[in-house]
């Protein structure tokens with residue numbers, strides 16, 4: 001689907017900033033607002049940071065982008081949505097990678113007790129050291 005088709009399929013108006021943000025996110029990765037703004041500005045002459053926040057909010061509410069916010073890191077956005085994948089985050093440098101969910105649909109973990117809550121998601125974040133940080137640590141020894 002093209003960006004225009006994606007937006008229309010969710011009942012969103014097609015605008016140049018929305019298309020540009022979708023394009024940037026489609027490049028993959030988990031991007032901070034700052035990075036998204038810089039890349040969008042290479043495509044569009046002028047767009048404010050606030051406009052980017054507005055676009056990201058609309059895309060996230062429409063299920064076209066996903067917002068993640070690992071502890072100690074600014075919010076990041078990605079285009080990979082709808083598969084309930086999880087993330088592994090490096091404690092050293094903050095690098096983030098996708099980890100497929102073994103179950104695939106939320107919530108993939110059943111709480112031992114839910115206290116009457118209707119649980120619809122389990123947020124799973126794996127923490128550790130990425131390969132680069134492991135090498136750096138080994139070199140420091």
Ligand SMILES: [Zn+2]
Pocket residue numbers: 090091092093094095129130131132133
């Ligand atoms: Zn690292």
Ligand SMILES: [Zn+2]
Pocket residue numbers: 030078080085086087097098
């Ligand atoms: Zn991800």
Ligand SMILES: [Zn+2]
Pocket residue numbers: 084086100101102103104108109124
């Ligand atoms: Zn899972």
